[in-house]
Amino acid sequence: MSDDATFEDSHDKPVNIGALDADDLQVISALCQDAVFPITEMRWQAKAQRFALLLNRFRWEDPGQDRHGPERVQSLLVFDNVLGVASQGIDRSQSDMVLSLLSIAWNTGDDGAGEIRLTLAGDGAIRLKAEAIEAGLRDVTRPYRAPSRSAPDHPA
Template sequence: MTDARFEDGAERPLRLIARDADDLRVLSALVQDSVLTGADFQYQRARRRFSVLLNRFRWEDQAQAKAAGRRVERVRSVLDFSDVTAVAHQGLERDGETILSLLSIAYVPQVEVGADEPAGPGRVVLTFAGDGALALSVECLEVELSDVTRPYAAPSGKTPSHGD
């Protein structure tokens, strides 16, 4: 068995699960520069689930788009966080007007676990441009990223840049 390659995905939607900090770093890279509004958050307290609907930049397709001379793409995706016991936020407008740009997702464990063990209780922190943050207290780390639409040409036609 060989490792999966981005090229193998072609037009198939992504569906990935993170159960440890290393997995979450992969998801974080894939959702970096996603855009959404405060209305795109949903916390289902009874189900202990927090969901985020976002417009994800398709980093996995960037090189192929450039090589083929076509526009870069975005896709609508859902991030589902399981076993969420509390939600806190700072510096985020919860309206449907303000555009938020997701920079990263990180996991902060309550206690360190071994490399081969799934992550236990801790906090998942979503960091947004403009000093906004969302913290989810979780009993264990389980995050699913699912593309829910076909890719579409990014309206700006540009690859996100952070001025590096």
């Protein structure tokens, strides 16, 4: 008797990648563009020097959107070696707020360390002071049909 097929057995493998430099981080940024997440799904673990987000990521890499429609997947985005976290344009007291991630970028400081900047829609941002880039993006659920039934759009 054979086992049931799993998502991992399919052609569309779940994303599980890491970033150790600015070029790698650009790949993660592209995969996370237009991800949405409730404000309650951000975690800063100071002792572990870790910042994590549980995202509902749009599957830009999916070649079958015309066949089955746009999809999202829950993904865990983790940054290690984080020394501090700051934000602007985010009211943490609004527990029902949903944020939209537009991009992730690395800015090198004078001492070799630097900052990872997560730019959010609506002029919000999260700044992670980091010793170095050490990030990971991993899909943790099966893809699901995007509730909007359409791809995010950025009119010019």
